[in-house]
Amino acid sequence: FDSGYPTVKENWFQEYDWFDFYKDAKEAMPPNMPEARGNSVTLTCFVDAGHANNQKDRRSQTGILIFVNKAPIHWYSKRQNTVE
Numbered sequence: 001f002d003s004g005y006p007t008v009k010e011n012w013f014q015e016y017d018w019f020d021f022y023k024d025a026k027e028a029m030p031p032n033m034p035e036a037r038g039n040s041v042t043l044t045c046f047v048d049a050g051h052a053n054n055q056k057d058r059r060s061q062t063g064i065l066i067f068v069n070k071a072p073i074h075w076y077s078k079r080q081n082t083v084e
Contacts, residue, residue, distance in 0.1 A: 042069050 044067040052058040063077040 043067070044070075 046065045046067075047063070049060065049062045051060045053061060059080040061077065061079045064075065065072060066074040
C-alpha cells in the first residue's frame with residue numbers, strides 16, 4: 001500500500017467549456033456559514049468491483065475504502081450471494 005498522494009497531471013484530461021450549459025451556475029454557500037478553523041482535510045475514496053472475477057463460481061466482488069488525511073475511516077467488501 002502506498003500512502004502517498006497520486007501524481008495527477010492536468011494534461012491527462014481533456015478540457016471542456018461548459019459555460020454554454022451552465023451559464024448561471026454558482027456554488028451555493030450558506031450565509032451563516034462559519035469561518036474555517038485549523039488545517040484543511042483531505043477526503044479520499046477508492047472503489048473497485050470485480051464482475052464475475054471468481055472463475056469457480058462467477059461471483060462478483062465490490063470493495064470501498066474511505067480515508068481522511070491518509071487514515072482509513074471506513075472500509076467495506078462484499079461478495080455477491082448468488083448468480084442469477
